[in-house]
Amino acid sequence: MSECESGEVEFVTIHELLERSAESALELQRNDGSFPPGNNGPYQDDSTPVRNTANWLKILSFVYEQTGKRKFKQASNSAVEYLKQDELRPYGYTYICRRSNKKDSCNGVVGQANVIEAMGRAGNYLDKPELYDFAAQIYNLHPFNKNIGVWNRREIDGTILTTDRTFNHQLIFATASSLISDLNDRNEMHREISVFLNNLSQNMGYDSSGLIIHRLRPTIGLFDIVSILRDKSPELFLNQILHTKRRILQDKDVKSKEQGYQSVNLYWLANLKRRRPEHDIWSDLPINKLINVTRTTEYRSQAKQSVNWFSNMPPGFEIAHALNTFDQDPDYNEMRYWIEMALNNHYDKKTNQFVKNCDDPDTLNALLYKLIDLPNLSVRL
Numbered sequence: 001m002s003e004c005e006s007g008e009v010e011f012v013t014i015h016e017l018l019e020r021s022a023e024s025a026l027e028l029q030r031n032d033g034s035f036p037p038g039n040n041g042p043y044q045d046d047s048t049p050v051r052n053t054a055n056w057l058k059i060l061s062f063v064y065e066q067t068g069k070r071k072f073k074q075a076s077n078s079a080v081e082y083l084k085q086d087e088l089r090p091y092g093y094t095y096i097c098r099r100s101n102k103k104d105s106c107n108g109v110v111g112q113a114n115v116i117e118a119m120g121r122a123g124n125y126l127d128k129p130e131l132y133d134f135a136a137q138i139y140n141l142h143p144f145n146k147n148i149g150v151w152n153r154r155e156i157d158g159t160i161l162t163t164d165r166t167f168n169h170q171l172i173f174a175t176a177s178s179l180i181s182d183l184n185d186r187n188e189m190h191r192e193i194s195v196f197l198n199n200l201s202q203n204m205g206y207d208s209s210g211l212i213i214h215r216l217r218p219t220i221g222l223f224d225i226v227s228i229l230r231d232k233s234p235e236l237f238l239n240q241i242l243h244t245k246r247r248i249l250q251d252k253d254v255k256s257k258e259q260g261y262q263s264v265n266l267y268w269l270a271n272l273k274r275r276r277p278e279h280d281i282w283s284d285l286p287i288n289k290l291i292n293v294t295r296t297t298e299y300r301s302q303a304k305q306s307v308n309w310f311s312n313m314p315p316g317f318e319i320a321h322a323l324n325t326f327d328q329d330p331d332y333n334e335m336r337y338w339i340e341m342a343l344n345n346h347y348d349k350k351t352n353q354f355v356k357n358c359d360d361p362d363t364l365n366a367l368l369y370k371l372i373d374l375p376n377l378s379v380r381l
Helices: 015-027 050-067 068-085 110-124 131-138 167-178 189-199 222-230 237-247 252-275 287-295 297-305 316-326 332-346 363-372
Strands: 009-011 150-154 160-163 378-381
Touching: 015 050, 015 068, 050 068, 050 110, 050 363, 068 110, 068 363, 110 131, 110 237, 131 189, 150 167, 160 378, 167 189, 167 252, 189 222, 252 287, 252 297, 287 297, 287 316, 297 332, 316 363, 332 378
Parallel strands: none
Antiparallel strands: 009 378, 150 160
16 A cells, blocks of 8 residues: 555555565665674673574565565575575584673574574575575484473584573474474474474463463473483473472562563464464463463553563564464454554554664564564554
């Protein structure tokens, strides 16, 4: 649709919105194909451009597939070539995602999942199947704990680190990898993701309200001890301690963080459901209970005000995707409610960028990619 005159309400489709975003991204892309790195929002990491470049690649390649416009293909290819540079993987192992004396440089398994997902999508949108092979190489660097159903971190120098103890990191890594697991006879990858799904009920905890617990495997039973020790992952016992502390002390900061990540988890669960719909886990998980957290007055009020974690992690696109995936008869009005809330809080109509009211506009801007899998609804700007 054309621009409405000043003061009038404007409606655009999701695909039009993504094309506008991609158009603005052409001005942001640097000569080497990368995009500004940001600082990972509330964590204030000294980030490299890897994450944001990967996220923009998802948008640019999708918009190219939709429009066929050469400029988006060229920008996508430039982003791909940047991400394939040896300098980003100086030891030939994982990507440098952040620079820190206190944290790993690979950003757990999630730092690598961003590239796997981007290469998987771009391989499809650009018709470049060789990108699937590149993504699989990154996946195969990470040892899989077959008894627990999760992955170890791999540092940039090749050192095998402990299990990534953050639940959403493991979920995102599994879901991103599932995008390519059924291509080119990757049977081992497919099996490992199946094992992840088999263990999902044990590895994903949630409280009585349905709020997903941030730490992986928050409760450990007697039989779990053998699996944890067999996979040499004793660090997971610490999660049990932290969960007990959370329950007793009712830590408000922890709850606020988990509220912020609820939509993140729902988004990636929805993607995993779409990619592995046949698995029994989807009839076992209390999906409605998890989604109903987002329907409470407290949650919606914080999201609408864009306070606490919501300022850098707007839930609107993610919740809309979860509703569209898990509800048998999705309510498009409820989906629009969430999409329009996010746009109202963060979208700058003058620049066509998703950058308002946040600590990290460079990272937030590229999160518009989470609109890609939604139906092409018309929404209010």
